[in-house]
Amino acid sequence: MSSNTITLGYWALPLRGQPIRYIFELAKFPYQQTLYTSATASNWFGKDKQELGLDFPNLPYLIKGDFKITESQNIVNYAIDITKQQHLLGTGQKTFKIDNIRFFCDELTSKVFLATRKSGEEKTTEINNVLIPKFKYLHKQLGNNVYFFDNKLSLADIFAYTAINVFKLKFNEEYQQFSSTFDPFMKNFEEIPLIKEYHNSDRYPKMP
Numbered sequence: 001m002s003s004n005t006i007t008l009g010y011w012a013l014p015l016r017g018q019p020i021r022y023i024f025e026l027a028k029f030p031y032q033q034t035l036y037t038s039a040t041a042s043n044w045f046g047k048d049k050q051e052l053g054l055d056f057p058n059l060p061y062l063i064k065g066d067f068k069i070t071e072s073q074n075i076v077n078y079a080i081d082i083t084k085q086q087h088l089l090g091t092g093q094k095t096f097k098i099d100n101i102r103f104f105c106d107e108l109t110s111k112v113f114l115a116t117r118k119s120g121e122e123k124t125t126e127i128n129n130v131l132i133p134k135f136k137y138l139h140k141q142l143g144n145n146v147y148f149f150d151n152k153l154s155l156a157d158i159f160a161y162t163a164i165n166v167f168k169l170k171f172n173e174e175y176q177q178f179s180s181t182f183d184p185f186m187k188n189f190e191e192i193p194l195i196k197e198y199h200n201s202d203r204y205p206k207m208p
């Protein structure tokens with residue numbers, strides 16, 4: 001690949017950096033990945049974090065030649081721009097409703113993952129008092145639809161899928177109370193042909 005190829009660096013997990021991958025995949029846009037795992041975390045913390053020339057070193061990062069950026073939402077905006085998928089942002093006031101779900105779900109994805117690291121009463125409290133109420137808001141917004149807005153794909157769906165997916169995988173028992181709403185939504189997203197192909201490819205880092 002040429003030096004102008006996009007490199008996306010992130011953990012080999014479908015978490016905060018995952019919506020960026022979906023945006024590239026939905027456009028069939030070429031990108032390569034540097035995937036860090038817990039076994040290779042020192043490649044990030046002990047090497048790339050200092051040596052890649054990032055102004056604000058963090059994961060995810062995106063590098064295209066001399067152009068180097070971080071901050072996941074900044075990279076999402078860049079990916080939308082370069083893949084010409086502005087339709088995912090919506091128009092007019094709808095943009096802000098879409099972004100409401102986008103930012104809510106970005107935080108939620110992180111909260112679900114952090115809850116997996118807790119144990120005992122602390123974990124139970126986090127699930128019952130934080131995660132479940134937040135998924136209830138999402139479930140209420142979605143209703144019986146398979147897209148959040150206007151029966152078409154937007155960033156809201158991409159970010160919500162990412163949050164719901166990690167919740168379903170890590171807290172399946174708690175997920176079940178939402179399954180009548182979330183299952184059709186998840187299935188609809190997973191059946192988008194480019195997403196299906198991607199999920200079956202080795203480019204998709206599955207949740208361990």
Ligand SMILES: N[C@@H](CCC(=O)N[C@@H](CS)C(=O)NCC(=O)O)C(=O)O
Pocket residue numbers: 015016017049057058059060070071072073
């Ligand atoms: N505000 C940043 C937060 C990034 C962040 O918290 N990254 C986590 C993974 S989601 C990480 O492991 N960063 C690596 C580091 O701190 O060096 C963003 O949205 O990109």
